[in-house]
Amino acid sequence: MVIGLPKAMLYYRYKVLWETFFKELGCEIITSADTNRKILEDGIKYSIDESCLPSKIFMGHVYSLIGKCDYILIPQVVSYGYDNDVCVKFNAFYDIANNTFENINILDYSINVMEGEKEQKGFIKMGKRLGKSYFHSLIAYKKAKKAQALSDQLKSQLQADVLESNQMKLLIVSHPYITYDRLIGYPITEYIKKLGGLPIYADLINKKESLQRSKEISDSLYWIYNKELIGAIKLLEDKIDGIILLTAFPCGPDSLVNELIIRKSKKLPTINIIVDELQGEAGLQTRIESFMDIIQERLNQQERLNQKEINKKRIV
Amino acid sequence: MQTAYLGVDIGSISTKGIIIDENNKIIADKYIWTEGNPINAVKQIIHDLRQQINEKEFKIASVGTTGSARKLVGAMLGADVVKNEITAHAIGTLSVFPEVRTIFEIGGQDSKIIIIDNGIVVDYAMNTICAAGTGSFLSSQAKRLGLDVTEFGEIALTSQNPSKLAARCTVFAESDMVHKAQIGHKKEDIIAGLCMAVVSNYLNNVGKGKMIKPPIVFQGGVSKNVGVIKAFEQVTNEKIYVDANSHLMGALGVAILSKRAKKDKPFNLNISDINYQTIGYECNKCPNNCEIICFYKDDELIDSWGNRCANGEPTERTLKNA
Amino acid sequence: MQKIISFPHIGNYYVPIETLLKLLFKDHTVISAPKITKRTLELGTKYSPDFVCVPFKYNLGNYIEALENGANILIQACGGCRYGYYAEIQEQILKDLGYQFEFIKITWGKFNPFEVYNLCKKIGTSLSFPKFIHYVLLTLKMIKVMDSFESYIRENIGFEMKKNSFETIHKQFLNELKHIHSFRQLNKLYIKYNQKLKKVKINKPNNCLKIGIVGELYSLMEPFCNFFIEKELAENNIQVSRFITVTFLLKKSRIEKKILKSAKKYLKYAIGADGTDSVEKGQMLAEDGYDGIIHIKPFGCTPEVNAMPMLQKISNDYKIPILFFSFDSQTSETGIKTRLEAFYDMILMRKEQERCKQLI
Secondary structure, eight states: OEEEEOSSTTHHHHHHHHHHHHHHTTOEEEEOOSOOHHHHHHHHHTSOTTSOHHHHHHHHHHHHHTTTSSEEEOOEEEESSTTOBOOTHHHHHHHHHHHHOSSOOEEOOEEEGGGTBOHHHHHHHHHHHTTOOHHHHHHHHHHHHHHHHHHHHHHHHHHHHHTTOOSEEEEEESOHHHHTOTTTTHHHHHHHHHTTEEEEEGGGSOHHHHHHHGGGTOSSOOBHHHHHHHHHHHHHTTTOSEEEEEEETTOHHHHHHHHHHHHHOOSSOEEEEEEOTTOOHHHHHHHHHHHHHHHHHHHHHHHHHHHHHHHHHHHO | OEEEEEEEEEOSSEEEEEEEETTSOEEEEEEEEOTTOHHHHHHHHHHHHHHHSOTTTEEEEEEEEESTTHHHHHHHHTOSEEOOHHHHHHHHHHHHOTTOOEEEEEOSSOEEEEEEETTEEEEEEEOOSOOTTSHHHHHHHHHHTTOOHHHHHHHHHTOSSOOOOOOSSHHHHHHHHHHHHHTTOOHHHHHHHHHHHHHHHHHHHTTTTOOOOSSEEEESGGGGOHHHHHHHHHHHOSOEEOOTTGGGHHHHHHHHHHHHTOOOOOOOOOOTTSOEEEEEEEOOSSTTOOEEEEEEETTEEEEEEOOOSSTTOOOHHHHHHO | OOOEEEOOOBTBTHHHHHHHHHHHOTTSEEOOOOOOOHHHHHHHHHHSOTTSOHHHHHHHHHHHHHHHTTOOEEEEEEOSSGGGGHHHHHHHHHHHTTOOOEEEEEEGGGOOHHHHHHHHHHHTOOOOHHHHHHHHHHHHHHHHHHHHHHHHHHHHGGGBSSTTHHHHHHHHHHHHHTTOOSHHHHHHHHHHHHHHHHHSOBOOOTTOEEEEEEEOHHHHHOTTTTTTHHHHHHTTTEEEEEOOSHHHHHHHHHHHHHHHHHTTTTOSSOOSTTHHHHHHHHHHHHHTTOSEEEEEEETTOHHHHHHHHHHHHHHHHHTOOEEEEEEOTTOOHHHHHHHHHHHHHHHHHHHHHHHHHHHO
């Protein structure tokens, strides 16, 4: 049995969970390639024009897996609990793929906690569909859950370590499927590194903590993925030098949330970058470069002030 | 004396006029730039058509207008039929290619796709957001490269390796093109790339989700560009038919429609001395503030549009006050 | 300070809402925002985030114009998709613009009568809880009556013998609705106008063209937002049907599972806000032999974009044409009109062809 994982959207959140679970059940896994031009073009071809860029990319990945596996995994996510919903795009991927592609075999599970559909229940149902027993699936799920938590913790720890570095630190506030996508976010973070900056990833922060702190920026926000991201701003405020809000056109939640961040968090230099399928790289690089120049200027100024302070004290 | 029918297609960029006889045969045609002044363009085109026919031999029995200024010009000419360009193009094309299933149309600022089954329109779409990938986009890019847009197609055909360009948005396309030129792409490759971008942009935008079936007919101003035709053939793997009169299909269609709706009130081609004028104003009578446009023929109000309320209907008097 | 309460527009629903607020806050002033004009949209667009959906811009424009007229308490009731998050951003934008006001948010998702009552007390209602509930129920009934009348008018206005007969009655009805204070009055009003409407002479052929409209609530209900599309269609002698109304919305939570079940050919899951309904109603219209479907949404509306692949499939499966519209502050009216005209040319020709086939 071969399970296909589209390397887009929730893959970046659940990679370890999915891979461990299906391996434990004795399935083979095939992951689609890093996003490339062909995947993007296919995605555009099979998507409604007004869909957001990440969802178009997702469709490209799904398309690339058709015929290469027995099932393609597409979860449906609605809510993780009271006031913790997700963008309605995640409600619909299963049905969109099902209605767009013929001969597609989808393996799905649903997370809709408010309606009693919990993750565990979904995984056990999947196991059943693959002909596995309740206990086999349950054990596999528990193992997978642990592995995912461990991996998240490790990444979070690694990032905490570099936070002490004295390089220029830029917080990337962006959904992981944008941040780590080979075509959208990756060139940007690479460019920051090339210019001597250190990208800090908001999605790697401990999710429970950042959920709580998100209230300080927005108290009525109910999109959990966005809450997790903006909480990181509050948690790391004193440790970073600037904020990059990275979003893709036309993301519904980000269109509002990022507006609020810009209006409310005036402490740090902030830039809002909206990527779309036609973006030329040159323009983006110029914007990032000048943003980093501004921060460097601020840092230098701060340095001079500190120096003066020290000199003053010496004189006294 | 024979009966003839006049069709006028007034687009944002160009104005097309045509006179057909009882058998749909074109007996006069003319293509000029609208230059932002549809009234003048129509006066000029009618003047020109007049010279082409023998007025003793032909009598214009009815008139039809289409295109974005169809209403204005319809009022001006007292047209019998005022039709949207989608229907007009479909009718015109069907008269030349009765078997057609798909019509690609790329004009100055509009592009559309029309799907036909059994001789009737079953589906269509128009570009919604901007003019990228249409005629005006191509000619502005041509200008950038120091070329005339009419040379474009031939040059594109010489390319071995078309550049990949992002052409959904004029702004992006321009910067992308400059960038490609800076890093040493050949001119013909960039031009072929532009043609390809127009096509893929069109198919992803207007053609999204449409059942494209042969035979395919391509028309509108851009259909004169062999580079774009070739790109269409490559992408669709089908033969693309382009009629010599492909730019006149809208006018032809509406002339045929006017023939069908024939009211037989003789039409006078001598309009060059009549003074036509439009005056626009905001109604201000209620918070709706409808933007009303009044149309005058020698100081006589012949039509108005834009009013949405019961009390805003313009009269001769409202106008004097406005 | 005197409290002046205001709220944004959505079609004709401002009438029952204004009536309710006036009943709830007898000691305060209630003003509805000035009617939507081009200026409303311009103001809204100027201060809104770039790619937010267009109802946000209309609402914001309404608020600014209401504030200009002296309002100091603004109400936003919202939920569903992005709509639920409008309030906080709008409040921040208006505060940043320097307006002094109180912003009351009622979230649909957590619609709980006690909570809403407490909110109203905070604003300053002197009513008891039972009385409060009584008036809320009265308003819901008003909306129901209004929706049923409007639906009748929509289906018949294209065939009235005397122009403007329906519109005149409709206007009178809305005016009288403003003064309703009890169920008894409402019942009387219903009977009176029901008779009036049924008396209007219409000339409707059995096989007239029928178009069903589906899509996102706001752009469906606010005619300014959709360029008065329903009126435009009616003027071409077309019967227009629309099932997505506030009445439908109110009972939707109870019948959600049923909706999903009847659309199971195209949907396994609910796809967000009105998207699910668009698919279900789209399929229903196709099965009921409508001549065409028009799908309306604000540009980028996620739930409705979600519904589009299914609608396209319905269009192919049932051979029913669907016209898709997206509205934004930039939308050009000419483009809309051209496409609309072509649409009824198309369905008219289809119908004629079918008729010919049947004759043979």
